[in-house]
Each structure stands twice: as C-alpha cells, then as structure tokens.
Amino acid sequence: MVLAQPCRFAARRDRDAPPSAAAAGGEGDRASIVLGPPWESQSFFPVSMRVRPRHIRKEVCHMSRSGADRTREYRERLRAQAELARDRDEQAVRERFGYAASEDRSTEERQATADRIMAKFGGVTLDPRVRYMIQAESGARLVSHTKGESKEQTRLRVARARSYAEWRWDGFHAGEIASL
Numbered sequence: 001m002v003l004a005q006p007c008r009f010a011a012r013r014d015r016d017a018p019p020s021a022a023a024a025g026g027e028g029d030r031a032s033i034v035l036g037p038p039w040e041s042q043s044f045f046p047v048s049m050r051v052r053p054r055h056i057r058k059e060v061c062h063m064s065r066s067g068a069d070r071t072r073e074y075r076e077r078l079r080a081q082a083e084l085a086r087d088r089d090e091q092a093v094r095e096r097f098g099y100a101a102s103e104d105r106s107t108e109e110r111q112a113t114a115d116r117i118m119a120k121f122g123g124v125t126l127d128p129r130v131r132y133m134i135q136a137e138s139g140a141r142l143v144s145h146t147k148g149e150s151k152e153q154t155r156l157r158v159a160r161a162r163s164y165a166e167w168r169w170d171g172f173h174a175g176e177i178a179s180l
Helices: 010-016 067-097 107-120 130-146 151-174
Strands: none
Touching: 067 107, 130 151
C-alpha cells in the first residue's frame, strides 16, 4: 500500500516548475500532496523479499549450514578455482610454445611421458611429494647456512622443515589446507 504524504521536495518542485504547469491542470496553488520517496512506503520491497519464518526459508538462509559444511564448500570452490587457473595456465603454455590444436594431452600426461622417456634412458624422476620435501629441506639448509648454524642445528632445522612439509602436503591432499 502506497501512502500519500506531503513531500518535502514539493516546494522546490513547484518553484522550479514552468508556469504553464498550473494552466495545464497542474497543482497550481493547491497544497502539494504527492507520493513520498519509495523507502518511506510499505510497498518499496517486493513481496518476495519480505521476511519469512525460519522454517520456511531454510534454502535461503546459509547460516543454517554447519561450519564444517561451509568450510567444505569453501575448499571445493578453491579447488574449482585452482582447476580453472590450471586450465588457463595450460592454455598459456600451449599458446606460448605453439602446441598444435590436435595436442590434447594435459600437463600431467606430458609429465608422465617425460618421466617415461627419462626412465628409459636411465634418468631419475621424482614423485611430486618427494620433490616438495627436497625443496623444503634445501630451503632449511640455505637458511641454516646464511645464519651460520652448526651441523647439529642444521640437522634439527632440516628435520623440522621436512616434518612440516609432510604435514602440509598431507593436509593439502586431505582437503584440510587450502594451498601448499
């Protein structure tokens, strides 16, 4: 229901209106009663946006889900975004290095082929988890070297870095950690 009410802008509107407005059947010198701004009326919000009882609007209210469900959905969204980013990166590699349009292998399939070729000729290929651990250990050795730590301190630092990297890798693949 829209209520007719005096509008605080009516005086300015009447002042700025052309003089022909009164002659053409306008308000003239009558009191200005116009519809107020829409936020002052009860019909500003459509019926579909009015508040419904909680038991009716379960599908609308995201707070009815548990924290674990929201966390799981957030991680799924992150994984989907990572998948899209990986596809974009792969497309950038294809455009940069000129892969043919018929080349439909993914990065993982190309890596598997490269690993097979390296194994055939005696090269050593590493599992991505092992590469991640080696990277963590080498970073720990580098920090230890720049700080001038003893061999025992270096050994302890490398062990801590390796255990942290293992925890992080396993947590990422279990879906408990968003990124490596």
